[in-house]
Amino acid sequence: MTEYLDLDDLLIAAEAALGRPPEIRDLGLLEAAATRPRATAFGEEAYGDLDRKAAALLHSIVTSHPLVDGNKRLGWVALRLFYAMNEADLRAKEEAAFELVVAVADGQLRDVADIAERLGAWRSTS
Numbered sequence: 001m002t003e004y005l006d007l008d009d010l011l012i013a014a015e016a017a018l019g020r021p022p023e024i025r026d027l028g029l030l031e032a033a034a035t036r037p038r039a040t041a042f043g044e045e046a047y048g049d050l051d052r053k054a055a056a057l058l059h060s061i062v063t064s065h066p067l068v069d070g071n072k073r074l075g076w077v078a079l080r081l082f083y084a085m086n087e088a089d090l091r092a093k094e095e096a097a098f099e100l101v102v103a104v105a106d107g108q109l110r111d112v113a114d115i116a117e118r119l120g121a122w123r124s125t126s
Contacts, residue, residue, distance in 0.1 A: 033060035055115035
């Protein structure tokens with residue numbers, strides 16, 4: 001069974017990532033980012049595997065800008081937490097991870113399936 005982050009988890013992660021309490025631009029967008037990975041459509045999971053769920057989480061955080069500052073940092077930290085909660089880890093080089101997050105934030109990488117493919121190549125399970 002998949003474990004999910006909730007709004008409180010994201011707020012705590014944001015504070016950890018930023019080293020200070022986050023300035024929230026839109027709490028609703030942050031909550032929507034937390035719920036997106038568990039979305040369903042017509043009774044089926046919208047994101048059928050762990051990598052797609054993680055990709056949806058990252059995409060939502062870094063593209064919707066729920067924080068005044070630190071959305072990319074929160075996106076990466078939340079992604080790592082999500083994998084850890086589900087007994088998986090990412091083995092990505094720092095530069096490659098940075099490039100992925102920036103590509104998603106800048107709109108160069110928009111498709112959740114494409115993001116998930118990159119994440120899957122880096123994922124290892126316990």
